[in-house]
Amino acid sequence: MNQVIESLLSHRTIRSFRPDPIDEEELDAILEAGTRAATHFQPYSFLVIDDADLLSAIAPYPAPLAILATVDLHRFQQYMALHDAEYPIDSAMNLFLRYWDAVLALQNVVVAAESLGLGTVYIGDAPGMDLHEKLGLPENVLPAGLVLVGHPAQEPPKEPRYRVPLEAVVHRNRYIEPTADQLESWYGRYGETFDERYDGLPEDERAVLTDQGVRNGVQHFCHNVANFYRGVDKGVVENLRRGGFHINDWA
Amino acid sequence: MNQVIESLLSHRTIRSFRPDPIDEEELDAILEAGTRAATHFQPYSFLVIDDADLLSAIAPYPAPLAILATVDLHRFQQYMALHDAEYPIDSAMNLFLRYWDAVLALQNVVVAAESLGLGTVYIGDAPGMDLHEKLGLPENVLPAGLVLVGHPAQEPPKEPRYRVPLEAVVHRNRYIEPTADQLESWYGRYGETFDERYDGLPEDERAVLTDQGVRNGVQHFCHNVANFYRGVDKGVVENLRRGGFHINDWA
Numbered sequence: 127m128n129q130v131i132e133s134l135l136s137h138r139t140i141r142s143f144r145p146d147p148i149d150e151e152e153l154d155a156i157l158e159a160g161t162r163a164a165t166h167f168q169p170y171s172f173l174v175i176d177d178a179d180l181l182s183a184i185a186p187y188p189a190p191l192a193i194l195a196t197v198d199l200h201r202f203q204q205y206m207a208l209h210d211a212e213y214p215i216d217s218a219m220n221l222f223l224r225y226w227d228a229v230l231a232l233q234n235v236v237v238a239a240e241s242l243g244l245g246t247v248y249i250g251d252a253p254g255m256d257l258h259e260k261l262g263l264p265e266n267v268l269p270a271g272l273v274l275v276g277h278p279a280q281e282p283p284k285e286p287r288y289r290v291p292l293e294a295v296v297h298r299n300r301y302i303e304p305t306a307d308q309l310e311s312w313y314g315r316y317g318e319t320f321d322e323r324y325d326g327l328p329e330d331e332r333a334v335l336t337d338q339g340v341r342n343g344v345q346h347f348c349h350n351v352a353n354f355y356r357g358v359d360k361g362v363v364e365n366l367r368r369g370g371f372h373i374n375d376w377a
Numbered sequence: 378m379n380q381v382i383e384s385l386l387s388h389r390t391i392r393s394f395r396p397d398p399i400d401e402e403e404l405d406a407i408l409e410a411g412t413r414a415a416t417h418f419q420p421y422s423f424l425v426i427d428d429a430d431l432l433s434a435i436a437p438y439p440a441p442l443a444i445l446a447t448v449d450l451h452r453f454q455q456y457m458a459l460h461d462a463e464y465p466i467d468s469a470m471n472l473f474l475r476y477w478d479a480v481l482a483l484q485n486v487v488v489a490a491e492s493l494g495l496g497t498v499y500i501g502d503a504p505g506m507d508l509h510e511k512l513g514l515p516e517n518v519l520p521a522g523l524v525l526v527g528h529p530a531q532e533p534p535k536e537p538r539y540r541v542p543l544e545a546v547v548h549r550n551r552y553i554e555p556t557a558d559q560l561e562s563w564y565g566r567y568g569e570t571f572d573e574r575y576d577g578l579p580e581d582e583r584a585v586l587t588d589q590g591v592r593n594g595v596q597h598f599c600h601n602v603a604n605f606y607r608g609v610d611k612g613v614v615e616n617l618r619r620g621g622f623h624i625n626d627w628a
Contacts, residue, residue, distance in 0.1 A: 157547055205595075233484040250417070295422050
């Protein structure tokens with residue numbers, strides 16, 4: 127086991143940060159590490175956010191710094207335009223691969239930050255957030271992923287978060303269908319948490335849910351996730367459009 | 378600088394591998410490192426491919442091992458079904474976040490593999506490849522990214538691949554529009570390579586391109602990328618559909 131793998135294995139998400147800023151040299155080092163990830167001409171931009179007003183508008187927890195990774199085809203397109211050329215943005219494969227580029231780079235940033243003892247937390251809302259005006263993003267730029275970075279103000283959890291066993295996610299040459307017993311043994315502890323939450327609801331709230339067909343913890347979890355997606359999907363599709371991706375036309 | 382950041386900064390893509398297999402313990406360690414990435418209930422599966430016939434069908438270069446990361450909502454959905462619940466797969470946000478989960482995990486695999494001296498190369502075609510029958514993938518599983526892994530048979534390039542300077546990809550609090558001079562200084566060396574390729578084409582081939590409006594190296598590059606996307610986009614959209622994502626219905 128080397129230090130790199132040790133660092134990856136000891137990942138903990140941190141949600142509480144001291145207000146001290148990140149050292150600028152360390153910040154450059156982690157961003158540089160981001161740019162070293164495999165890529166096709168680096169079609170991404172990092173928006174490094176440390177303005178207090180912007181942070182409070184964007185970050186769900188107080189943090190000294192946020193890094194928004196965007197799919198940025200604007201910059202490359204501007205270069206193309208200088209040569210009377212046009213990059214083919216509006217493509218399903220392009221969306222996947224360029225989103226991929228942005229995510230690889232941001233994950234390198236996170237891995238590098240954690241190796242320096244900084245804490246990080248991914249904020250899932252980014253693809254649906256209305257950030258173009260706030261951050262001056264031009265068209266053909268798509269918010270892809272957001273991470274908060276700071277010096278941890280909490281003791282990292284002693285144990286890493288639960289993961290299903292490797293056999294659940296690794297298939298050799300052919301996908302193996304899991305059995306019901308396997309699924310229960312892998313996910314049962316989530317199910318228990320979902321049940322606890324559902325059972326802990328005030329009676330009137332649970333009555334409303336029951337009327338909607340939500341009758342157990344797992345159904346309650348799915349119901350909540352569906353509500354979250356329903357609330358943000360419009361923003362995601364709008365961001366895709368502004369990013370240059372007209373998904374409704376893809377056939 | 379620590380060993381983690383050093384390892385990230387020294388990334389080199391390797392495209393030529395010795396035939397020796399990967400040590401199984403090392404393989405487990407890098408997959409385990411993958412699963413430690415931040416995630417929402419691990420909605421991914423890794424297909425670890427070392428079957429010679431499958432490798433020759435899937436991998437564009439000879440390699441002892443390929444790892445396909447998939448967005449796998451089938452497994453989680455099967456667990457939900459045991460509790461008469463349904464995970465809301467068909468959502469734009471869900472697509473992005475679950476694709477994100479799969480990519481984070483695979484990038485951790487790559488970082489871990491490289492730290493052990495293994496070589497890796499990402500294969501961009503995965504999201505459009507017809508893999509469901511070959512690998513027995515059920516519905517609600519979406520090929521997300523493919524990486525080949527092996528012991529390098531080539532000396533890694535001495536210099537890391539060119540990257541645009543950090544100032545090109547990093548914006549502080551607000552997106553800064555690049556100037557034409559900046560764009561030329563960042564991308565000019567790509568432009569030169571594109572020009573060399575275009576100028577090196579046989580005259581008849583260039584004549585055909587000229588008729589299609591392709592008159593310089595940058596246009597030629599865009600033309601080729603557009604052709605690639607056009608050839609694979611149908612497969613991507615079909616994979617999305619099989620993955621449970623009906624993008625044409627998203628509004």
